[in-house]
Amino acid sequence: MKFWQRLIILCGSAFFTLFVYLMVSEESTWEDAHIKKARLVQSRLWPKKPNESFVLHKNQEMCNLQSWEQSQSRISTFDVYQRTEFNMNSDGSYEMATPPPDYPNNSENELDHLDVIIVPHSHNDPGWLKTVEEYYVDQTKHILTNMVNKLFEHPNMTFIWTETVFFSMWWNELDDDVKVHVRRLIRRGQLEIVLGGWVMPDEATTHYVSVIDQLLEGHQWLWENLGVKPKNSWSIDPFGYSGTMPYIWKKAGMENMVIQRVHQAVKNTLAETKSLEFWWRQMWDAKGSSDILCHVMPYMLYNIKFTCGPNRFHCLLFDFRHITNEASESRAKSINVNNIEQLATYLYEQYRKKSYLYKYNTILVPLGDDFRYDMEIEWDQQYINYQRLMDYMNNRKDWKINVRFGTLKDYFKVANKKNKKNILKHPNNGFPVLSGDFFPYSDQENAYWTGYYTTRPFDKTFSRDLQANIQAADILNTLAYAHLKKWGMNYREQFFQFSTLLLKARRALGLFLHHDAITGTAKEFVVVDYEQKLAEAYNNTQIIMKTAIQILASSGKLMTPLVFRPETIRPAHNEEPQKKVFKLVNTNVRVMLFNPLPQYRQEVVQFLVDSSMVIVKNEKFQIVPCQVNPIWQDQTTVSPSVFEVTFVVTLPPFGIVPFMLFKAEHLDLNNVFPSRISIYNRDELNVPKNVKFYIQRPEPKPVQPIVLENEHMRIEFDATKGMMTSVLDIETGNKTDISMEYFAYKSQGSGAYIFYPSPTDNTKVIYDIPVIRKISGPIYSKLEVAFNHYLKYSVTLYHVPTLQAQGIHIENHVDIRPLKDREFVMRFKTSIDNRDGSYFTDQNGFQLIRRKTNPNLRIEANYYPMTSMAMLEDRAQRFSILSAQSHGVAGLENGWLEVMLDRQLTYDDHRGLGEPVEDNKPVTSNFVLLLENRRGPNKHQNSHYALPSLLSVATNDFLQQPVVKYYSTIDSDIFHKTVSPVSLPLPCDISVVTFRSLATANFVHNGTSLILHRRGYDCDFPDVGLQCSVDNQQFSLQTLLKKFPISSIRETTLTHLYEKRKIDAKNTIEIPPMEIAAYHINW
Structure with missing residues (x-):
């Protein structure tokens, strides 16, 4: 080959290489330019940054709250456990202390x-080994019917009842004369x-809202039907107790x-x-205004075997239920003149030993168990024999004892x-x-x-x-009612x-808060029954x-036919949305x-469409910038037929805002x-070929870390595993190691x-090696990591100036059905130095x-419930995990936080269920990670409680x-306007727990x-991106309700049974x- 031929070939190769390089470079430059242009478009939509529109002077009382450290209590359970x-x-x-x-x-x-x-x-579970209806028909109905008959037959016998769900089912079947008798029994005491409440709720996995x-539903039913205002709480079966419920x-x-059900070793520490x-x-x-007197039963369970005293074998002598052919642990014999002295002595000794654990020589002796008193004969057996024992014991003057039903x-x-009398002598x-x-x-x-x-995270999420x-x-129904009036x-x-x-829906959710429902601890067929009820309620x-949206959007001009449909549906009770x-x-x-x-929100929303050629318009028919993303086959x-369109919206408090989606003739x-x-x-x-996306050449063996970045942070991921490794704060330049696994x-x-779990075998x-997909655009960028088995997850970072841009958004899709006896966990190992394992x-x-890992105990002893948030911090930084659903969490080492995502179990753990948990379903879980810099030193590192930042409060909302x-x-143009029913937004720190219309039994509006x-x-944390104000602790209800025809407002107790004061909306x-704070409003 001649020289000039070689030269031509060489030049051609060089030109081709340069052309390819320029094409790739041009593509990248094109996208960067359009990202910048998109940000300009968005800045035109919001000429002011969010913080400039709102007053963010901190409430001084709120800031002083942290300086109290903790309430002036003599006992902290944090110290007790340690x-x-x-x-x-x-x-x-x-x-046990004895x-x-x-x-x-x-x-x-x-x-x-x-x-x-x-x-x-009688402890009645509304679902566990049977469904709520089966329990009612088989046992509960008979218990309550027997109760009426036997309490009238034995006037000095007593009974307590908890679950309103069962009581309402029974009440609906009663004749009026029986209802009169029931009310009389209540009046007589x-x-x-x-x-x-509607049920006796679980306290670990339930949300306070x-x-x-469910408490409001139960109390309103009791007041309307029985004239009852409960004064005492009885919560004997939840598996641990939250500090929120007493409040x-x-x-x-x-x-x-x-x-x-308090840890038996902790009971021992308290009993000492x-x-x-x-x-x-x-x-x-700090003032003690939340104080409520709590009695802890001392022994292992609430049944008769464990309630008379420390000797369970002696206690079994005093369970007098005897039903032919029924298996029983009871060793009781009927009380007669020949055995009464010995048996009464046994019982007296047990009572005295139990009283040794309490201050004032007064003891509570529960007499019952699960679904007890379903047979008429048991009422007589227990009453007659205990009455004989009481008569004998009360006549023993040397024993100084008074035993009675109560x-x-x-x-x-x-x-x-006795406590008040003692305080007079010993203050x-x-x-x-x-x-x-x-x-x-x-x-x-x-x-x-x-x-x-x-356990059963699908249902917890549901x-x-x-x-x-x-x-x-509730909010929409209330707004529609007020506007139509x-x-x-x-x-x-x-x-x-x-x-x-709404009654059916809230009662279905209330039922599911039962401590054997939301906990995932019921029989599989009972779980299906719960799910079906949840699906109907949904x-x-x-x-x-x-319907309410149509009424409000049309100003009441179009009530029917209904033209709106939900964007998200649940096709079946056992399928994800x-x-x-x-x-x-x-x-x-x-x-x-x-x-x-009740605050403004600027947020990125997504919809699925059948074309990438899409245009979004707002109510003024202005084109709204949008990003189009792929959906994967x-x-x-x-x-080729399904795409995601995403854009930014601004929504007023309780507001309804319309948008239009069109198919475009060409790509704008x-x-x-x-x-x-x-x-x-x-x-x-x-x-x-007919789909327009900007494509980067595949990297089958990537070397450099994968990066997601916005104006606040830069996240690096291991390119082979797809796991997060670090987060760089753009403003400060501080880099935090966050290893995800x-x-x-x-x-x-x-x-x-x-x-x-096995303490050494973390499987x-x-x-x-996963396939990793990165989706980049002007509104958000996302890393999707897909494994062949069990797991697909994504990490999203938003670019637009909204609250969402402050956090790292994680979505997990978990399906562990192929696994056996595995408990699946997401763990973060960070460089945050949270001192002694506290989080x-x-x-x-x-x-x-505050929690603290005890290195002397096994892993399972160091797990705690998380309903919506967990965090760890050092003097300078705080790392928070916000969760859309309940999970177990732990911080087993300094800088660690882990979240259990699902459990596949082939064993029964011998706590009464009698079966394993193998009905796993694919489940999605959503989290937001926040990494925040403290503006000054952490002055509250020894406090036993913490407060979230305003950013995490708003993000969690x-x-x-x-x-x-x-x-x-x-x-139709009839719907093409924004509905903005609230005069002014509420401050950032105020949430609306409930805004619901109350109704009588006949469904007449009752306020x-x-x-x-x-x-x-x-x-002590910055408030970047907040879209609400916190300038004033005081506000009027007119702020929220100015546009409505208010007749009266009363401040009440939480369930509206007691009135505190009348107030003016102004x-x-x-x-x-x-x-x-709770208010009852009449329109």
Whole structure:
């Protein structure tokens, strides 16, 4: 080959290489230029940055809240757990403080008079081994019917009842004369309704919003039908106790409470100082206004075997139920003249030994068990034999004892009387004050009930979705009612329909809060029954929302036919939600977006469409910039027929805003921005020819880290594993190591309740190299990591100036059905130095409490419930995980936080369920990570509670109450306007817990319930991106309700049973930090 030929070939190769380089470079430059242009478009939409529009002067009282450190309580459960010795007896039970073996016979001091209140009860689970309906028909109906007959037959016998769900089912079947008898028993004090919520809720996995809702439902039913206002709480079966519930019970008007399932070793620590009765105070409460008297049962269970005293074998002598051919542990024989002295002595000794654990020689002796008293004969057996024992014991003057039947009201009346008498003599020796909670729970043999924090996550997520739906439906229903009344239009028919549907929905959710439902600890067929009820409730709320949106959007001009449909549906009770794909090829689509928050929100929203040639317009018919993203047919192939369109919206408080989606004739590159697609660990990327995306060459063996970046942070990922490795703060230049990993614990016998992993075998369950897809655009960028088995997750970073841009958004799709005996975990290892293993978890979405890993205990003993938030911090930084659903969490090493995502269990853990948990379903979980810099040194590192930043408060609101999306293909200008019903937004720290219309039993409007919560926040963190104000602690309800025809407003207790004061809508109201306030409004 001649020289000039070689030269031509060489030049040609060089030119080709340069051309390819320039093409790739030009593509990148094109996209960067359009990202900048998109930001200009958005800055035109929002000429002011969010913070410039709102006053962000911090509330001084809120900031001072942190300086209190913690309430002036003598006992903190944080300290109790740290000093508890977890010693065990030879039978596997924990050691319990006990009097000397010969007590009381050889007591050194003269014995005081002993009062014994025997409380007959029957614990009725609304679903566990049977469905709620099966339990009612088989047992509960008979228990309640027998109760009426036998309490009239035995006038000095008593009974307590808790679950309103069962009582209402029974009540609906009663004749009027029986109802009269029931009310008479209540007036006479023989029957006491205790707690009175729809159910006895779980306290680890429930959100305080839904707990209040079911309590309100139960209390309103009781007041209307029985004239009852519960004063005492009875919560004996939840598997551990939250510090939030005492606050809720107290705010609802209750004065005393009884609990049972506290860690037996912790009970021992409390019993050593006679502290099993205490004033339970909130950690942030400096004044003691939240105090409620709590009685802790001392022994392992609430059945007769464990309630008379420490000797369970002696206690079994006093369970007199005997049903032919029924298996029983009871060793009881009928009391007669021949055995009464010996048996009464046994019982007296047990009562005295039990009283040794309490301060005032007054003991509570529950007499019952699960579904007891379903047979008439048991009422007679228990009553007759105990009456004989009482008569004998009370006549033994040398015993100084008075035994009688009673209710909780009777017990606490005696206990409080003795406490007041003692305080007069010894002012500093009354009931102690305790703050904190009682998690985790263990009954025996180091068996920790920490697995149920995560068990059946599909249903936990389902219930949280329904909670959000009910809140939104309540608000829309109330707004529609108020507006139609203002417009002079008849709403009676719709109100009747809506009230019926909402009643069913909230009762279904209330039922699911039961401590064997949301916990995932029921039989599989019972779980299906719960899911079906949740699905029906979910659908009912959607009927209400679409009707109310149509009424409000049309100003009442178009009530029927209904033209709106939900964008997200649940096709079946056991399937995840599905999003509608809008068919733009044939028609335009109008979407209506409802904001269930009382503040403005700027947020990125997404929809699925059938064309990438899309245009979005707002109510003024202005084109809204949007980003178009791919939907994947498989790991490397882009769908030719389904796309995601995403754009930014601004929604007013409680507002409804319309948008229009059109199919475009051509791609408008000034307003529509196809995303750029990158793929790693694969050598192919299949994009249909007729689809316009910007494609980066596949990298089958990437070397450099993958990066997501916005103006606030830069996130690096390992390019082979797709796992996060670090986050760089753009403003400060500080880099924080955040190593993300997924793994599974191997079970050693875990069950629905109990978490019991192998301490050394943390199983790697993901072996394959994932396909990693990066989607980049002007609105957001996303990294999608897909494994062949078990897991697909994504990390999203937003670029637009909204609150969402401050966080790292993680979505997990987990399917562990192929695994056996594995408990799947997401873990973050950070460089944050949180000192001694301390971190914080939230309690029911209401408050944060300090946790500390105990290295002397196993992994399962160091797991805690997270309802919506967990965090760890050092002097300079805070790392928070915000969660849209409940999980178990742990911080096993400094700088670590892990979240359990799902559990596949082939063992029964021998706590009564009798079956494993193998009905796993694919489940999606959503989280937001926040990495925040403290503006000054952390002055509160020793506090036992913490406050979230305002940023995390607002971000969590977005998670818990998402934008509600409805659509219509009917093209009518009647809907093309924004509905803005609220005069001014509420401050950032105020949330609307409830804004719902109340109804009588006949579904007549009975006023509106408005419940507000002023959330606490930490003042030491910046507030970048906030879209609300916090300048004033005082505000008037006119701020929220100016546009409505208000007749009267009353401030009440939480469930509206007690009136505190009448208020004028124009007058300012003051809600102290952390407090909840309730109002009853008449239009």
